Amino acid sequence: MKMPAPFAGHHQQLEGDMEEVHGIVIVGGGICGLATALALHRKGIPSLVLEKSETLRTDGGSIGVHVNGWRVLEQLGIAAELRETADIVTEFHDVWQQENKSVVVPVRDELRWLKRKDLIETMAKNIPSGAIRLSCHIAAIDPTGPENHGAVLTTLNGSIIRAKALIGCDGSNSVVAKYLGLSPARSKPRMFLRGFTRYPHGHPFGPHFLRLRGKGFFVGRSPMTDNLVSFFVAFWHPDEDAAKDARAMKDFVLGKLQAGQCSDEVVEMVRDPEPESLVVLTKVRYRPPWQVMFSSFRRGTATVAGDAMHIMGSYIGQGGSAALEDALVLARSLSRAASAAGSGSGGGELCEKTISAAMGQYVRERRLRVVRLSLESYAMGMLLATKSLLVKLACSAIVALLGTHSLGHTNFDCGRL
Ligand SMILES: Cc1cc2nc3c(=O)[nH]c(=O)nc-3n(C[C@H](O)[C@H](O)[C@H](O)COP(=O)(O)OP(=O)(O)OC[C@H]3O[C@@H](n4cnc5c(N)ncnc54)[C@H](O)[C@@H]3O)c2cc1C
Incomplete structure (x- = not known):
């Protein structure tokens, strides 16, 4: 497929100085940045991913991917390979320890716990070599002109990269979100310990995900394979020394x-995790749902996706799948714009207008979906931690209305790429 000018990955090192010009630049090579680059690549659109770390960050243990995320992985052409790495989870075992109560809830459609490493590496190997640049930390972004058609990125070592289209997939502390004028993500003190534990002779938990609520803590335990189990422990009121x-x-x-x-x-599982899988967090970061509802997620030909757009607490385990959905919808919008520009009059300026219209379409398409997820995550977080009866009632009502416990939010299909 021949790409119209704004997308063509033309890359020009301007003579005598350290300045490059690119078509689509993605800041951040995490789940969202790689998924966006892969989705664009599947549509024949080149992009350049700039990642500040020296290697792709494959740490972070595991990630639960529900059916909505699997639908995107199907569209990206990597679902079959990833399914080989992780078993399906069929039931939740919900236990309220203090009340001595437990229920079994069937999992809606597909849920598997992937190693982040497998997800990141599978996406990366399907992206053309040279399209991911490591050790490239974007320190500042400036507009190119009054209409914000394009952006000028300055790296930490002073190099300049001009981007015709800029996509910020740079997570919770996003430099692109700052450029768009978004408020910083908020945070609350919480303690999370997560990792996975190997059982050389097989684990006895079957395809069941345990959700154990104790006094002031929550334990999640999910099988990944016959020998590997993912877990997290969360505390609402952290101990500063700890x-x-x-x-x-x-x-x-x-x-x-x-x-x-x-x-x-449970104690043994937490005592002996695989050392490289252990992640310790002392804060939960989030963008409140009203911010997600009313923020402007586009400035000219720049936008954001994934955590940079809508970071949420991990209470409903949807941040990663929502990032995959963003990637698909954004790539689809840009590819439709590319096709239209290819068949239309297609001057440079018009094409940049087309990019910004495509990004506007992407933001409109994603807005209500990510507001819903942010609201559910916010309400679940409040519900678990608050001591106020009134707040508890309000959050319970939201959670009941939106079907959070029955995983209504996973029943979402963002369509074909
Ligand atoms: C404890 C915990 C448990 C979770 N569990 C789940 C789960 O079970 N299921 C689920 O779906 N989601 C889960 N999530 C959420 C999920 O991990 C995130 O939503 C997802 O990783 C977001 O991906 P991202 O690519 O948007 O951001 P990130 O993964 O944060 O990636 C951002 C990338 O950008 C790079 N970067 C940042 N700034 C710059 C810069 N200036 N220049 C260049 N590069 C930069 C970073 O190095 C990083 O590689 C969980 C989150 C947490 C914290």
Whole structure:
């Protein structure tokens, strides 16, 4: 497919200085940035991913991907390969320890717990070599002119990259979101310990995901394969001393689980995780739903996707799948614009207008979906942590109305690429 000028990955090193010109530039090579680059590539549109780390960040343990995320992975052409790496989860076992109550809820459609490493590496290897640039930290972004058609990116070492279209997939502390004028993401103190544990002789948990609510804590445990189990432990009211380092945090968590009379199986799982899988977080970052509703997510030919757009607490486990949905919808909008520009009059200026219209279409298409997810995540977070009866009632009403417990939000199909 021959691409019209604004997308053609023409890349020009201007003589005598450190300045390059590119078509579509994606800042951030996490789940969203790679998914966007891959989706664009599948549509024959080149892009350049700029990632500040020296390697693609494959740390972070595991990620639960529900049916909405799998639909996107299908469209990206990598679902079959990824399914080989992770077993399906068929039931939730919900346990309220203090109330001595438990229920079994069937999982709606497909849920599998992937290693982040597998997801990131599978996307990366399907993107043309040279389209991902590592150790490229974008420090500042400036507009190119009054109409914001394009952006000028300055790297930490002073190089200049001109982008005709800019997509910020740079996570919670996004430099692109700042350029768009978005408020910084908010944060609340919470403690999360997550990782995965290997059972060389097989684990006994079957295809069941445990959701255990204890006094002030929550344990999630999901099988990944016959030998591998993913877990997280969350505390709503963190202990400041424990949050100082990973070892103190793990001791604190184990102490609490033992004091909370968690079963030996749970304690042992947390005691012996794969060292590289362990992630410790002391804050939950989020963009409140009203910000997601009313923020302007586009400036000229620049926009944001994934956590940069709508970071949410991990209470409903949808941040990653929502980022995949963003990637698909954005690539589809740009590809439709490319086709229209290819068959239309197509001057440079018109094409840049077309890019900004495509980005506007993407933002409109995503807005209500990401508001809903942000609202559900926000309400779940408040519900678990608040001591106010009134707030509890309001959040319970939202969660009941939106069907959060029955995973209504996973039943979403953002369509074909
Ligand atoms: C504890 C926890 C559990 C979670 N569990 C789940 C789950 O089970 N299911 C689920 O769907 N989601 C889950 N999520 C959410 C999910 O991890 C995120 O929503 C997802 O990773 C967002 O991807 P992203 O690419 O938008 O951002 P990120 O993964 O943050 O990637 C951003 C990338 O941009 C790079 N970058 C940042 N700034 C710059 C810069 N200036 N220049 C160049 N590069 C830059 C970073 O190095 C990084 O690689 C969880 C999140 C947390 C914290």
